[in-house]
Amino acid sequence: SLDGRYIVSNDDNNIVRIWAANDGKLLGVLEKRYADMISIAISSDGKYIVGVSGWTKNYTVRIWDIREKKEVAIFKGHNKGVESVSYSPDGRYVVSGSWDKTIKLWNAETGELVRTFEGHTSWVKSVNFSPDGKYICFNSDRSGLQQIYVMRSDGSNVKRITFGKGLYGTPVWSPRGDLIAFTKLHKGKFYIGVMRMDGSGERLLTENFYQ
Numbered sequence: 001s002l003d004g005r006y007i008v009s010n011d012d013n014n015i016v017r018i019w020a021a022n023d024g025k026l027l028g029v030l031e032k033r034y035a036d037m038i039s040i041a042i043s044s045d046g047k048y049i050v051g052v053s054g055w056t057k058n059y060t061v062r063i064w065d066i067r068e069k070k071e072v073a074i075f076k077g078h079n080k081g082v083e084s085v086s087y088s089p090d091g092r093y094v095v096s097g098s099w100d101k102t103i104k105l106w107n108a109e110t111g112e113l114v115r116t117f118e119g120h121t122s123w124v125k126s127v128n129f130s131p132d133g134k135y136i137c138f139n140s141d142r143s144g145l146q147q148i149y150v151m152r153s154d155g156s157n158v159k160r161i162t163f164g165k166g167l168y169g170t171p172v173w174s175p176r177g178d179l180i181a182f183t184k185l186h187k188g189k190f191y192i193g194v195m196r197m198d199g200s201g202e203r204l205l206t207e208n209f210y211q
Contacts, residue, residue: 001042006066008049010037016051018066028069039084042066043108044091050108052082052096061085061096061106075111077104083125088153089133097124097138103155117155126170129153131177135197139169148182150197161199166191 001007006027007019014037016030030049040051049064059082061075080099087094087108094106103117103124121142128137130153139148146167151158162168166186173180177197184191184204193204 001046002044003046005046006042008040008042010040010051016040016049016064018049018069030064031070036081039082041086043087044089048072048087048091048108050085050087050094052085059098059100061094063094063108063111073111075106075113077106077113077116078102083123084127084138086128088129089131093129095127095129095136097127099123103127103136103138105153115155117151119158126172128171128173130173130197131175135177137171137173137180137197139171148180148199150180159198161195161197162202163199164202 004021007021010016016037018027020027036053037051040049042049047066049066050061052061059078059080061082062071063073064070065072078098078100082096082098084097085094092108094108096104101120101122105114107114120140122140124138124140126139134153135150136153137150139146146169147160148162148168148171149158149160166184168182168184170183171180179194180197181194188209190208191204192206193202195202
């Protein structure tokens, strides 16, 4: 969580656990288990968890109250598996990316679908708001090869920012919003790196063999 109080994890048994960040104490488990819970995030005020199941047929975005450990909302609108989800910095919105080739923006409090960003030609994963809320990054293979894109939070000005060799994925903004961290697979190796939000200045920080 942004306030440093919580860490949320999910395992192969689809159990979502909440931990205290300062001492690692297990604080609780969400009341329901959902198959293939592959993306989870915590609201900026540390009060809620949002999660999605990528390969099941419920195609929903779900919200839980951290303190009560109970599900409090279900957002419906995608028609294929939902791959990723994120809160806006102010906690007012949730953004989700799906195999249905759309990014959807939801009102986090009411569950209302605010906007659907269409025009993508393939799945959308790893959607993330920039720290100032002005941009959203994501990865997709809309160009025929898995790459990273950045667009304004209103869905305009979509730009591909990676053009190097390999498959790029899991983009995450730095706290200042000046860099995007990423992963890359190329010639049997797995890399973690960073770049500027326009794709320039790419630096690979780690390297390992991928099997």
